[in-house]
Each structure stands twice: as C-alpha cells, then as structure tokens.
Amino acid sequence: MAVKDYLRDRFFPHMWCPGCGHGTILNALIHAIEGLQLNKNEIVMVSGIGCSARISGYVDFHSLHTIHGRALTFATGVKLSKPNLKVLVPMGDGDALAIGGNHFIHAARRNIDITAIVMNNRIYGMTGGQYSPLSGPGIKATTAPYTTIDSSFDVVELAKAAGATFVARSTAFHVKECTEMLMKAILHKGFSVVEIMSQCPTHFGRKNKEGDAANMLGLYRDNTAKLGSKALEEKPHLIPRGIFVEKERPEYCEEYDKIIAYAMKEKIS
Amino acid sequence: MPKNIRFVQGNEACVEGALYAGLDFYAGYPITPSTEIAEHLSERLPEIGGKFIQMEDEIASMCAIIGASLTGKKVMTATSGPGFSLKQEAIGYACMAEIPCVIANVQRGGPSTGNPTHVSQGDVNQARWGTHGDHSIIALTASNHQDVFKMTVHAFNMAETYRTPVILLFDEVVGHMREKLIIPEKGELEIVDRLRTSVAKDVDYHPYLPREDGRLPMSDFGGEHRYNVTGLFHDMWGFPSNNPKIVGGLLRHLIDKIENNVQAITRYKEHCLEGAEYILVSYGSSARSAIHLAQNRRNKGEKIGVLELQSIWPFPTELVKEKCSGAKAVLVVEMNMGQVLTQVKAAVKNPDRVFLANRIDGKLITPSDIKQLLRVIQGRGV
Numbered sequence: 001m002a003v004k005d006y007l008r009d010r011f012f013p014h015m016w017c018p019g020c021g022h023g024t025i026l027n028a029l030i031h032a033i034e035g036l037q038l039n040k041n042e043i044v045m046v047s048g049i050g051c052s053a054r055i056s057g058y059v060d061f062h063s064l065h066t067i068h069g070r071a072l073t074f075a076t077g078v079k080l081s082k083p084n085l086k087v088l089v090p091m092g093d094g095d096a097l098a099i100g101g102n103h104f105i106h107a108a109r110r111n112i113d114i115t116a117i118v119m120n121n122r123i124y125g126m127t128g129g130q131y132s133p134l135s136g137p138g139i140k141a142t143t144a145p146y147t148t149i150d151s152s153f154d155v156v157e158l159a160k161a162a163g164a165t166f167v168a169r170s171t172a173f174h175v176k177e178c179t180e181m182l183m184k185a186i187l188h189k190g191f192s193v194v195e196i197m198s199q200c201p202t203h204f205g206r207k208n209k210e211g212d213a214a215n216m217l218g219l220y221r222d223n224t225a226k227l228g229s230k231a232l233e234e235k236p237h238l239i240p241r242g243i244f245v246e247k248e249r250p251e252y253c254e255e256y257d258k259i260i261a262y263a264m265k266e267k268i269s
Numbered sequence: 270m271p272k273n274i275r276f277v278q279g280n281e282a283c284v285e286g287a288l289y290a291g292l293d294f295y296a297g298y299p300i301t302p303s304t305e306i307a308e309h310l311s312e313r314l315p316e317i318g319g320k321f322i323q324m325e326d327e328i329a330s331m332c333a334i335i336g337a338s339l340t341g342k343k344v345m346t347a348t349s350g351p352g353f354s355l356k357q358e359a360i361g362y363a364c365m366a367e368i369p370c371v372i373a374n375v376q377r378g379g380p381s382t383g384n385p386t387h388v389s390q391g392d393v394n395q396a397r398w399g400t401h402g403d404h405s406i407i408a409l410t411a412s413n414h415q416d417v418f419k420m421t422v423h424a425f426n427m428a429e430t431y432r433t434p435v436i437l438l439f440d441e442v443v444g445h446m447r448e449k450l451i452i453p454e455k456g457e458l459e460i461v462d463r464l465r466t467s468v469a470k471d472v473d474y475h476p477y478l479p480r481e482d483g484r485l486p487m488s489d490f491g492g493e494h495r496y497n498v499t500g501l502f503h504d505m506w507g508f509p510s511n512n513p514k515i516v517g518g519l520l521r522h523l524i525d526k527i528e529n530n531v532q533a534i535t536r537y538k539e540h541c542l543e544g545a546e547y548i549l550v551s552y553g554s555s556a557r558s559a560i561h562l563a564q565n566r567r568n569k570g571e572k573i574g575v576l577e578l579q580s581i582w583p584f585p586t587e588l589v590k591e592k593c594s595g596a597k598a599v600l601v602v603e604m605n606m607g608q609v610l611t612q613v614k615a616a617v618k619n620p621d622r623v624f625l626a627n628r629i630d631g632k633l634i635t636p637s638d639i640k641q642l643l644r645v646i647q648g649r650g651v
Contacts, residue, residue, distance in 0.1 A: 010508060011497075044490050046336070057497055057509065062490040064339065065499040065509075066332065067362050073329035077336025077344075078490060080320050081294050085340070085491050106325040256320065263315035 019213025021172030021198030032182035052092035069099030108162035129203030166192035171220035280305035286421025296333035341489035361400030387631030442554035536579035545574030562636035
C-alpha cells in the first residue's frame, strides 16, 4: 500500500507548525508499518494531549485521542482486553514524562506489549512554550524567563531502569534510522520505548536561539552519534543514538493468559 | 429453597450482579471500603476468561476500563471518595466520547481522606457534577443486597443503552454488611448487550451519528470499521470540531439522551406509602432506618411512608412531586448536609414542608434519630 493509504484525508491539513519535527516522525512511522505489512484493522493508536497527540487523528487505524498523560493507561486497557491488537502510543515529552510519568514506568514494569514513542521536543508546544521535564537546565521557556534550573530525565535510562525490554533513541534528522527502529520496536514482544528527538522551531528554537528547522536538524546531526561509533568514543558528550536494550522478559498479557488457564482448571476440578 | 442462595457482603453482591450482567474487564486500585469488589473479581474474572488488572492508581484504572470498553467488553471499576475524585476527568471523557462503563463508589466520609471505614452519602452531588463541564449522568443506589445486585445489573444495562458512564453510589454500611442474597437464574433479569453497527465493511460508518431513537451503534476496536475517538467536541466521524453547530448539537445530545429518558432510567420502591401523611424520602443504607421506622409507626396506626430512591441521577423530579403531593410534610433522610434534600425541595409544591433528617458523624442514622425530628414536625414536642 502507498503511504497515502495509511492516512485519513479528512483530517488534513494537519495542525503542526511549519518546520515541526512531528510530521517527519509520522512519516517514519507510516513507513515502518508499511514495511511490516501490518493490517490496518489490527492497529490501535492511542495518544494523550498535546501537539504530538494529534498524530492519532491523521492515521487510518483505530484511533483513541484521550486525556493528558494517560495514553498508556487507556492503551493498557485496549491491549489486555484484546492482546492480538498492535498498540502504538505516541506521546510528547510532557505527556509521557511529566503528567504521565507514573504510567510510563508502570507500563515498562509490566512489560505489556505496547510501543511507546516519545516525541521529544523538550517543550510544551500546544500551550505556547513552557519548559518540560526533558528541557534540562539552562533553557529558556515562557515559564522560565531566567532559564530553567530543573535537571531533565534521560528517557533511555528511565525506561531501562523501569524494565522496558526494548529501548531506542533517534532524531527527526535520522529518518531512515527512525523507521528501522520503529519496525523493530513494533515487532518486539514486550514494552518498547523509542525516543525521537523532534525540533520545535516555533517555541524551543526561537526562545533558545537554535535557528530555524533546518538549523535545528543540523544540531541533531552534529550533537548526536551512533552507539558504538568512533565519534561517540572520541566525543562522549554527544547524545548517543541507537538500540540500548533489546531483551526478552515475560510479557504481561501472555502471563495473564496463564492465570486464566490456571483459574479455569481450578474451577472445574 | 433456591440453591443459589448466599450470605454475602454488599460488595460481593455487586460483584455477583456485575458478573450476571456480563462483566468481562475490571481495573481497579485498592481503597476502603470498596476493596472487596476488586478482591473478589481478581478471583472470579479469570475463571470465566475475563480480565482483572490492578493499576498503578485510580486514574489509570478508570482510563484502562475505557480502553477495554472500546474493544467491546463490558467494563467496571470500583472506588471510594478520594479515588472517585481522581477519576473525574476520565469519567468526563467517557461522557464525551460516549463509552459505556460502570463506576461503583462505595461512599465513605469526606472531604479528603475523611472517615475511610465509616459511612457517608456525601458524594451525591459529586456523582452529578464531579467532572467539569455541562453534562448529564446516571447514578444508581440500593439499600439491601438483593437490590445491590439488581441495580448493578441495571447500571450495566443503562451504560450500554445510553453509551455513558453509570455511577453506582453505594455506601460503607451496604458495602460491608452481610445479608442474604438470592442470585437470580439466568434469564430472570433482563440483560442489555452492546448495540453493534450493522454497517457493512467498506461502507462509511459514522460512530457518532445517533439513530432515530437516539442510540449509537458501536463498532469494536479491532473490527472492520476504523474511526477516531476523542474528548474534543467532534462530528459524526469523531473528527474534532469547534464548529458552533456541532459543539452545541453534541452537548445537547449528551444531555438529552439521559434527561429525555428519566422514566426508563428511574428505579424506586414504595414502603407503606399509601395514604401517608408524612413521607420519608431516602436511599442507600439510610433508607433501611427510614423503612424500619415507617413500618413500626404504621403498626401503631400512624400514616408514615417511605419513598426509596434507587436512581438519584437523573433526579426523578416528576415522581417525587407526584408521590409527595398529598403529604403534610416530607423528611429527606440522608447522611450528608442535604444533597438530595435540595432536589426534593425543588420538586415538590410546598418546599417549606420539606425537612432534613441527617447524620454526618460517620454513624448510620437510626430510626430514633428520624423519629425525634418527626415528632417536632408533627407538633408532638421533642
């Protein structure tokens, strides 16, 4: 199928600003699904609130646009009640790790077979540019006119520590890499997290003098390096990209099926 | 004697009612005095292939059942005061996106952590207006275990009929007290199953286009029809919209589908009401004391009766007006500062003759508590 067949014409034009990285992530995601030849009827996309959350409206899957921070909990209900569905959960940084932080670590702990995509632009875009738990210190935002003093979460380290069994990071500059990672994450049995750094020229870029979208993409190219690369070895301050975790651990829905089998047998005997 | 006779807590009667109604998915978080509902369902649901999950918090539990409902399951969660507060945003989401679900609130004393192991009926107005924005809601209650069972079944039926969250407003006394429950045979009580769309594959399905009777046939997630569900105002496809015609129309629909069906939703019981000069309006565990008093006084020749409400929202205004029309005085018996009292005063012809018999100290209101006030009203001194 062509990329267009995965989109809902009726929902366009999209509401993202010119230069926003989120459209690139949507593109990478559609290519990943196309590459996997998944049946559209078997995909449910669940999102929360924010710029990132609007992605669920644009795709021709079963789509659930929920409330702020809770996408993973709605997704848990969908997945546990119908485990044959592929459940994709795109979230913004505030959505996933501020208001939704508790749900993020618990979904990872359960290792429920859901693909979480953190579209990290380090800012609350829809409300006009407030700092997020991924902004990090020294950032200017409408609620940090003198710069932020908060440390940021490292999505990869947090996901690892909470028990996610697939953890990866890329950027909106590395589109093909994103697509490959998303394909692997969707195929992975268990809770998978893909952090994709996404430029917000309108709010983050302008406030922090990072220039336009092209310039911000250039920063992703220059300030990141592949895991295991020589560049990363030589310049350890660069942000690592790649697959950090890919391992097996009992998956929640499969374990619950065992409980059902046991309970049914106990009841009969 | 029927063999399916049990001696159970009210919370177990709720569990039995939910399973009878076809519950297949429960998500919850431990909270007194509702925890037994989760405990029993964690054992019972997997026995029938259903799913139980203890989520990380109250909000997560409410959201998980909404997600599960969309895949075609009958779903429920249970909680009490503080948890009910936390669930409110997601309850509003279920109102807006029209997703059937049942929320049991076994009431305890509040505000805040309040009086966790003691009875209260302080969440009547929260059930109505807890979530933000204009909306309508269905809230049911019961005073004994047979009725807890029946009202739980009714809650699932109403949730499916009107595609809406339904609140079960029980209280600590009913939840924890043990008494007899006769579980009806299959087929004895009506069960409403989900109305699913008959629109064929590849034909445009409008998830939010009501039929002539106001009902909206659903399509399960994972099925042939892919559509959008959102908490934003939306058109018949589920596409977000701020078109004034669509916004106004949807809000009106959300309210009308419930307020236009008050009669079909309403459940109540009459106790010694025939020719009653003094009427006690009550519900939940406080109705037990009201009924006890009325029956005792009737035996002594006094014309006292009880109108027991089993559905509180939408408030059965016409019913209350009609039943209380011949009364010299009406006493609303409840364990709060007059949350149903306000509704009764608004319903009757002579609001000055409506009085509150209440208790708010965590103790169950007794027949003598009610009698004391009744004597004053009757002009028989204190």
